[in-house]
Amino acid sequence: MDKAKEERFYIFVINPIAGDIEKEDLEEDIASICHEHLITYQIIKTTGQDDQQQIREQLEKRKPDAIFAVGGDGTVNLVASLIIGKQIPMGIIPLGSGNGLSKDLHIPQDTEAALQLIHTHQAVAIDTLDLNGYPSIHLSDLGFNALVVKRFCEGETRGPGSYAWIALQEYMSYEPKQYRIETDVENFEGPAFMVTIANANAFGSNASINPTGILNDGRFEICLIEPFPKAAGIGILYKLYTDSIDSSVFTRRISCRQATIYNLHGEVVHVDGEPVELGEKIQVSMHKESLLVLLPLPEAE
Numbered sequence: 001m002d003k004a005k006e007e008r009f010y011i012f013v014i015n016p017i018a019g020d021i022e023k024e025d026l027e028e029d030i031a032s033i034c035h036e037h038l039i040t041y042q043i044i045k046t047t048g049q050d051d052q053q054q055i056r057e058q059l060e061k062r063k064p065d066a067i068f069a070v071g072g073d074g075t076v077n078l079v080a081s082l083i084i085g086k087q088i089p090m091g092i093i094p095l096g097s098g099n100g101l102s103k104d105l106h107i108p109q110d111t112e113a114a115l116q117l118i119h120t121h122q123a124v125a126i127d128t129l130d131l132n133g134y135p136s137i138h139l140s141d142l143g144f145n146a147l148v149v150k151r152f153c154e155g156e157t158r159g160p161g162s163y164a165w166i167a168l169q170e171y172m173s174y175e176p177k178q179y180r181i182e183t184d185v186e187n188f189e190g191p192a193f194m195v196t197i198a199n200a201n202a203f204g205s206n207a208s209i210n211p212t213g214i215l216n217d218g219r220f221e222i223c224l225i226e227p228f229p230k231a232a233g234i235g236i237l238y239k240l241y242t243d244s245i246d247s248s249v250f251t252r253r254i255s256c257r258q259a260t261i262y263n264l265h266g267e268v269v270h271v272d273g274e275p276v277e278l279g280e281k282i283q284v285s286m287h288k289e290s291l292l293v294l295l296p297l298p299e300a301e
Helices: 024-036 051-061 073-083 100-104 111-118 144-154 160-171 230-240
Strands: 009-014 040-045 066-071 090-094 122-131 134-136 139-143 177-183 187-192 194-198 220-225 251-256 258-263 269-271 274-276 281-295
Touching: 009 024, 009 051, 009 073, 024 040, 024 111, 040 051, 051 073, 066 073, 073 090, 073 100, 073 134, 073 281, 090 100, 090 111, 134 269, 139 144, 139 177, 144 160, 144 194, 144 269, 144 274, 177 251, 187 220, 194 258, 220 258, 251 258
Parallel strands: 009 040, 009 066, 066 090, 090 281
Antiparallel strands: 122 134, 122 281, 139 194, 139 269, 177 187, 177 258, 194 220, 220 251, 258 281, 269 274
């Protein structure tokens, strides 16, 4: 018998409220797959209280061969933040409202298919970002979308319909804010509707803000949507959903390795879908290939 297989130990971090999906059957599926493939495992359920400390304590007790984030982008960020630079691979079972990172990594969105990553996978290193000490794995931004995310998180209703309704309400009265951005490549100063710090490609809504971004190229992109007439909004939205945002006259993109963003109005920021207060000066740094993720095996030619 393969001794390496016998000794595998995984941790599954499950967000019980992610996606409003019943998790009991999921836990049974995890148990069945782990039993079949001789994997010992532990399940940690998040509560919103001291989750990071609880997971950290278990990581210190016994280093797992892999840790799975079972939930949405917030759960993914929580798990990733604890293993960056530690050579512990992270698997993702996407169960959130958006699941942006898992989509950009081409992880199956079907739960049954994603569960196969437990026993069949490849480990690939991707870059991570740091924003004033907050790890960002996927996308973070300031401006209009960050405000919508904040309002969405404050509400009691989840799902794309609720997000779209909040976005429509905010859009009618939103005014672009002033920013100053300094990077190792070029600088920007002026008003912007949105400033997205992109390590990947698309939001969980499938709006592609950074179509050509690569998760392990040692660079990230500052994607700007500059002020535009309200009537142009539909056209910009169309380009976001057709991977053609770069063709808009209202956008620009800076590919860089480090940046300082002066958030002159102290606007709220969202980091991987979670609203945070980062103040008026935001330092963005890159950590190349600092996170291992478990991905499907490449298809045979």
